[in-house]
Amino acid sequence: MSYEHAALTRYSQGLAKANPLILGIETSCDETAAAVLRSREVCSMAVHTQIPLHVRFGGVVPEVASRSHCEQIRAVVEAALSEAKAELNDIDGIAVTQGPGLAGALHVGVTYAKALALGLGVPLFGVHHIHGHIAACELTHPELSPPYTCLVASGGHTHLVQVTEDGYALLGRTRDDAAGEALDKVARVLGLPYPGGPHLEALALSGDERAVPMPAAKRLAGTSEFSFSGLKTAAIQAIRAFEQRKEPIRPADVAASFQRAVIEALTSKAVEAALHQGAPALALAGGVAANAALRKAMREAAEAAGLRFYCPSLRFCTDNAAMIAFAGDKKWRRGEMAALDISAQPSWPIA
Numbered sequence: 001m002s003y004e005h006a007a008l009t010r011y012s013q014g015l016a017k018a019n020p021l022i023l024g025i026e027t028s029c030d031e032t033a034a035a036v037l038r039s040r041e042v043c044s045m046a047v048h049t050q051i052p053l054h055v056r057f058g059g060v061v062p063e064v065a066s067r068s069h070c071e072q073i074r075a076v077v078e079a080a081l082s083e084a085k086a087e088l089n090d091i092d093g094i095a096v097t098q099g100p101g102l103a104g105a106l107h108v109g110v111t112y113a114k115a116l117a118l119g120l121g122v123p124l125f126g127v128h129h130i131h132g133h134i135a136a137c138e139l140t141h142p143e144l145s146p147p148y149t150c151l152v153a154s155g156g157h158t159h160l161v162q163v164t165e166d167g168y169a170l171l172g173r174t175r176d177d178a179a180g181e182a183l184d185k186v187a188r189v190l191g192l193p194y195p196g197g198p199h200l201e202a203l204a205l206s207g208d209e210r211a212v213p214m215p216a217a218k219r220l221a222g223t224s225e226f227s228f229s230g231l232k233t234a235a236i237q238a239i240r241a242f243e244q245r246k247e248p249i250r251p252a253d254v255a256a257s258f259q260r261a262v263i264e265a266l267t268s269k270a271v272e273a274a275l276h277q278g279a280p281a282l283a284l285a286g287g288v289a290a291n292a293a294l295r296k297a298m299r300e301a302a303e304a305a306g307l308r309f310y311c312p313s314l315r316f317c318t319d320n321a322a323m324i325a326f327a328g329d330k331k332w333r334r335g336e337m338a339a340l341d342i343s344a345q346p347s348w349p350i351a
């Protein structure tokens with residue numbers, strides 16, 4: 001029997017069950033992750049983080065990432081199956097991050113998923129990483145459904161997206177650094193470990209957020225585009241200026257002031273865009289959505305503007321495979337199966 005025939009047969013059997021068991025696989029950056037989901041029920045989540053491997057380089061080294069994914073993927077998938085008390089033969093479909101991300105890293109997950117789908121004769125779903133982050137909001141909040149506006153802020157992306165029944169429309173994105181990337185770079189200059197975002201958040205708690213002046217991105221006013229390089233440079237210059245004057249550097253003040261400026265930029269643009277779209281709700285997703293100050297500021301601003309506000313549970317904010325499995329589950333319901341000749345799409349556009 002051909003793969004296509006086997007996968008379609010399995011798909012119709014799964015349809016009869018209503019809620020198929022989906023294995024999600026994510027290897028787009030520095031986490032090897034697998035999860036088993038039955039609709040919204042997260043049966044398991046397994047992850048191997050590469051942070052200890054990259055920390056001494058101060059950032060992700062693509063070749064190191066791909067190798068580690070190769071070494072870990074089998075154990076991570078087995079851990080997810082075992083935690084879900086499932087056998088490979090129980091899996092009705094496989095969802096894998098197809099892009100965007102690091103080419104070599106994506107390639108490991110996509111190849112593994114294709115081989116598994118072929119071996120098991122089950123349908124395969126190629127998932128866009130950003131759609132996965134957005135799906136994390138709906139996974140956490142069953143009452144959230146399109147249309148809504150979503151800000152996805154991660155280490156690689158800062159995208160404002162309009163989510164509708166028909167798909168995704170990009171409203172605006174960063175012109176330079178992603179929000180998480182800018183946070184990580186300033187954190188690095190402050191001497192904090194990689195990835196800097198959570199460390200910078202912790203440090204900012206004891207800082208004065210008005211101590212270091214931050215420039216306003218006037219040039220992009222009235223648009224849904226972001227720019228973080230000016231803020232990043234201002235923060236780095238403030239650190240250097242403290243150093244040159246031989247004054248004791250106040251890292252907490254720089255962290256607090258920079259974080260406040262990033263949060264203000266993200267929040268004002270996201271609320272403006274949601275209002276402009278006439279969306280009833282605003283969602284926040286991506287690794288940076290794990291930042292408590294950002295979650296609070298955006299909730300307050302959204303609710304003050306009459307918008308409902310949603311963000312994922314913390315465990316679904318940073319890269320994980322449950323969000324990929326859930327995005328795969330949506331594809332299952334729409335019948336959007338992938339052919340076995342799909343390949344990694346490192347620069348896959350969102351729409």
Ligand code: KG4
Binds near residue numbers: 153155179184292
């Ligand atoms: O979504 P993600 O796990 O990976 C990408 O798709 O890029 O996002 C990782 C980014 C990193 O830049 C990290 O520093 C940031 O999310 N991040 C945070 C926090 N937790 C993770 N940034 C600020 N505050 C946090 N608590």
Ligand code: ZN
Binds near residue numbers: 154155287
């Ligand atoms: Zn991500």
